[in-house]
Amino acid sequence: MSGAGAPPSEAVVVLRSVRSAEQGILDFECVSANVHAERWLGREERSLVRQRLLEEAAWVGECGLFAACVRVAVRREPEIIRVSRQSSVGPVWLLARVSPWEDGVVVFLEDLTERMASEETLRRDHDLLHAVIESATDAIYVKDVDARYVLINPATARAFNRAPQDILGRTDLELLGQDIAGPTLAHDRAVMESGVTATYEDSEGGPGSDRIWQTTKGVLRRGDGTVYGLFGISRDVTARRRQELERDEEARFQERFIGVLGHDLGNPLAAVRLSAAALLAQPTLTPDVRRVATRIDGSAERMARLVKQLLDFTRARMAGGIPLRPREVCMESVCRRIISELEPAHPDQRVDLEVVGDSRGVWDEERLGQVLSNLVGNALQHSPAGTSVRVRLAASEPLFQRVEVHNVGPPIPESLRPRLFAPFHRGTPEPGMPRPHRHGLGLGLYIVSQIVTAHGGWVDVASSQEAGTCFAVTLPRVVQSQDEAQTRWA
Numbered sequence: 341m342s343g344a345g346a347p348p349s350e351a352v353v354v355l356r357s358v359r360s361a362e363q364g365i366l367d368f369e370c371v372s373a374n375v376h377a378e379r380w381l382g383r384e385e386r387s388l389v390r391q392r393l394l395e396e397a398a399w400v401g402e403c404g405l406f407a408a409c410v411r412v413a414v415r416r417e418p419e420i421i422r423v424s425r426q427s428s429v430g431p432v433w434l435l436a437r438v439s440p441w442e443d444g445v446v447v448f449l450e451d452l453t454e455r456m457a458s459e460e461t462l463r464r465d466h467d468l469l470h471a472v473i474e475s476a477t478d479a480i481y482v483k484d485v486d487a488r489y490v491l492i493n494p495a496t497a498r499a500f501n502r503a504p505q506d507i508l509g510r511t512d513l514e515l516l517g518q519d520i521a522g523p524t525l526a527h528d529r530a531v532m533e534s535g536v537t538a539t540y541e542d543s544e545g546g547p548g549s550d551r552i553w554q555t556t557k558g559v560l561r562r563g564d565g566t567v568y569g570l571f572g573i574s575r576d577v578t579a580r581r582r583q584e585l586e587r588d589e590e591a592r593f594q595e596r597f598i599g600v601l602g603h604d605l606g607n608p609l610a611a612v613r614l615s616a617a618a619l620l621a622q623p624t625l626t627p628d629v630r631r632v633a634t635r636i637d638g639s640a641e642r643m644a645r646l647v648k649q650l651l652d653f654t655r656a657r658m659a660g661g662i663p664l665r666p667r668e669v670c671m672e673s674v675c676r677r678i679i680s681e682l683e684p685a686h687p688d689q690r691v692d693l694e695v696v697g698d699s700r701g702v703w704d705e706e707r708l709g710q711v712l713s714n715l716v717g718n719a720l721q722h723s724p725a726g727t728s729v730r731v732r733l734a735a736s737e738p739l740f741q742r743v744e745v746h747n748v749g750p751p752i753p754e755s756l757r758p759r760l761f762a763p764f765h766r767g768t769p770e771p772g773m774p775r776p777h778r779h780g781l782g783l784g785l786y787i788v789s790q791i792v793t794a795h796g797g798w799v800d801v802a803s804s805q806e807a808g809t810c811f812a813v814t815l816p817r818v819v820q821s822q823d824e825a826q827t828r829w830a
Contacts, residue, residue, distance in 0.1 A: 351376035351449035354441060356395060357413050365410050368393040368444060380434075380449060399425045408438050416440045422452065443777045470766070479574040482560065485567065487528055488513045496713040499551070499574070528570060531557045537568065541577065553580045601626070613637060662794045664704040664786070667818045671699035671708065671733055671741060678712040691716060697735030702818040707791045714784040715811050719747035722809070741815045748808040752801070760801065762787040788813075795819045 343344075373381065381397040382388030388396060393406065400406045403423040412419050418439040424431050433452040438445050473480050479499045482491040489496075489507050497504045500515060512521035512528075523671045527540050537558035553574045560569040614635035620630065674696050679691045719729040732744040740794035752760065792799050797815035 343644065345816075351380050351447075353377040353381060353388070353447050354444065354451075354658060355409060356442070356444040357448060358392065365413060367395070368409060370396075370443070377449065378449075383827070388511045405434075405447075407435055408436065411448065411633055412438045412440050412445050413443075417568050441489070458748075464610065479572075479576075481574075483511075483528070483572070484568045487513075487568060487570075487803065490569065496574075499576070526643050527555070527557060531561060532570060535559050540728050551576050580785055623655065644699075662707065662790050664707060664819065666702045666704050668706065669705045671701065671703075671704045672706050673744065674705060675712055675731055675733065675743075678716060679707055682713065682716055682720060686720045688718055690728045691720070692728050692730050694730065694732045696733065699733045699735060701741050701815065703815065704791075704819070705796060711788050711813060712745075712792050713789050715745040715813070719721055719745050719809070719811075722749040738815050743813040744810055746808060746810040751803040751805050752809055757801070757803075761799070796802070 352372075352374045354369060354372040357365050357373050358367040358369050360366050370381075370388045370391050379390050379401070381393070382391065383396060393409075394401055400409075403425050404421060405423050408419050411417075416438070420435070420437050422433065422435055424433045426432075431453075433456040435450040435452050437448040439448075448710075450782050463658055473493045473790065476493060477495055479496040480493045481489055484490050488509055488511050490509075491790045492504055492507055494504075497507060500507055502515070508514065512524050515521070516524075527538070531538055537556065539556045541552070541554045554577045555572055555574040556572060557572045559567045560571055561567055563817065572737065587683060616633050619625065619633040625633065672693075674695055679693060683689075683691060716729060716731060723729055727748050730744075730746045732742075732746070734742040734744065783819075792813055792815065795815050796819055800812040800814070801810070802812070803809040
């Protein structure tokens, strides 16, 4: 008998019983064997045919295969068993199918070593995954297509404050009631219908109640693509959300405090400046008194600028943006006025203005002055002595006005760029560069970005060691008034 019908990797051997005088089976003699059987059961120096099984492969007696052959030969009923043996490369697993044949048996042997290794790996991975799920602090669960819980971890049971057996096989509607379970059921339906994994965060979107959950849900599919369930992973974010709400409330309180403080400081500062101006108008002042009065006026003027920045910050954060009062403005005139105000404070530097094309538009003149004052002032502060700052007005497109403020010197550090327009943030001077003689609140560039955004424009920044630093503001030629439906160019 040959093994022609066997799979290519299956060993087939036909064995005849070797009996004692009392007809008990002592061994089996090989009648026929394919090449795989010769390799697994025989010896290299001789053929397996006409050899005794136990003499050629003693391991069959140790693993239970010989005993199975005896049972089949006696009872005349086939058996299937799984056996293993040791080899030079480790354990070898075989699936043995034993069938009766005349006065003996036919044995089919299939190598299961790789399959057993894969099964062991899968079992180990399953045990590891099960351990992870069981010890996870997040609630992990699976529901069937009828929304009944079929698998939960201990964290899910704790979220429901119930024993696992009281949860499995039941739905959220049964466990929580319609009022509480409604949002969870809506999420489940949306995910099941779309088949798309989604994340929800709300006070009623996870297991249990009285908590805020961040829940990720997705569908489970069979090999043919049909959906057979839904998985969920819910994290309790109640403490985090409460902290966020507390921080938000604290931030709003601080912003309200800053706004009230800035507003209430306005009148005293105005009185100080009026008093200083009245003193300076007196022709009989001595030089020392005039110097003191000038210093008072200068300090009050600087304080007024800081208060104005605080008020602008409060408007930008709490009032929906900085308010604008647009009218027809000549950008060139605004630039020349700002430059004339800033140059006396920087006698070692100069500001060059270049105007290309028409610089007229409909903007808020006062706010544009703030933008230019902040940008040109920053450029002067960060430029080496003896250098110049270049301001360029370009009207290359009829619908937009571009303003460029360029200075030489060390580039803006890469670490500073993500926070360049953040409020209350000031950059540190580069080594060797003088510290600015005026220390602001770190609101200048933030207010610049807010004013430009309110005009419907944007700010670009380019900075390198070779080319220096350039802030470029692009504004629509006509900005719409907040009080009018439309503003037209006159």
